[in-house]
Amino acid sequence: MKPKRITMAGVLAGACLTGALAMTVATPASAAPADWRDCPANSVCVWDHSNYEGAFLAGGVNVSNVGGTMNDRTTSLWNRSGSRICFYQHSNYGGEVLAIVAPGESRPNIGAHANDRVSSWGTC
Ligand SMILES: [Ca+2]
Structure with a gap:
């Protein structure tokens, strides 16, 4: 029982981390210089x-x-x-x-x- 809950938390943390990385990558593209x-x-x-x-x-x-x-x-x-x-x-x-x-x-x-x-x- 207890190990299963830990696994679920790990999946949720991974999903949040993926979302944060996607936002970080998008920022430099929208800040292109001299356009x-x-x-x-x-x-x-x-x-x-x-x-x-x-x-x-x-x-x-x-x-x-x-x-x-x-x-x-x-x-x-x-x-x-x-x-x-x-x-x-x-x-x-x-x-x-x-x-x-x-x-x-x-x-x-x-x-x-x-x-x-x-x-x-x-x-x-
Ligand atoms: Ca020119």
């Missing part, structure tokens, strides 16, 4: 890779130079501001306008012509 969830409201955000992944920069509506980390690397973007934003080939809003993006518009891939060429952005 679209990191873009704050009212910001303009760009990512190195398509589908809002990879190296990431969030800025205001006017960024005269994206800096060394993101220069010529933008592949996807999200305009969470209320302004229309133009993305430029060079710093200080110079060179070719590579993309014109409406307020709230996101692009999982900016296309071959503009890919890895953005150096600044601003309202337009």
